[in-house]
Amino acid sequence: MPLHPLQHKKPLSILIADDNFATQKLISLILRKNGYSIDTAINGIDVLSKLSQKTFDLILMDCNMPQMNGIETTQKIRAESAFKDIIIIAMTPLIKNINREICCGYGMDDYLPKPITKESLLECMKAWETKLGRNKKLI
Numbered sequence: 001m002p003l004h005p006l007q008h009k010k011p012l013s014i015l016i017a018d019d020n021f022a023t024q025k026l027i028s029l030i031l032r033k034n035g036y037s038i039d040t041a042i043n044g045i046d047v048l049s050k051l052s053q054k055t056f057d058l059i060l061m062d063c064n065m066p067q068m069n070g071i072e073t074t075q076k077i078r079a080e081s082a083f084k085d086i087i088i089i090a091m092t093p094l095i096k097n098i099n100r101e102i103c104c105g106y107g108m109d110d111y112l113p114k115p116i117t118k119e120s121l122l123e124c125m126k127a128w129e130t131k132l133g134r135n136k137k138l139i
Contacts, residue, residue: 012129015050017041017070018062018091023116027060030118031125044068048076056086058128061108063092071106078107087128091116 014036018024024040031038039054041047043065050056059077063070070090077083089110112124
């Protein structure tokens with residue numbers, strides 16, 4: 001059986017940065033089932049450490065992590081020219097003082113409100129794959 005024309009493309013390498021293990025597990029399960037390469041980090045310090053060891057296409061970044069939150073972490077990432085092409089998607093509950101415009105103002109590329117659903121997550125991934133020219137069929 002021939003491969004789907006997009007199956008030969010390398011899957012996006014995604015870092016999930018969230019201090020909540022249940023959230024990490026849910027997002028990882030959904031994304032792995034859809035062929036993505038996944039790593040996890042529990043805070044901003046862990047994110048920066050992982051970035052020094054591996055290349056990621058996209059980071060799903062919780063804004064409210066301990067030790068170094070997602071906004072501070074994003075600013076540190078954006079200060080490094082080596083990481084300028086990494087897509088950073090904020091993940092945080094939709095509240096009045098944190099929204100898409102604020103997150104993008106801090107250097108994030110998009111915003112995914114919590115609670116995360118399978119549908120919202122896969123819709124977001126599909127949109128970014130389209131922007132990157134790496135479309136694939138998601139289940």
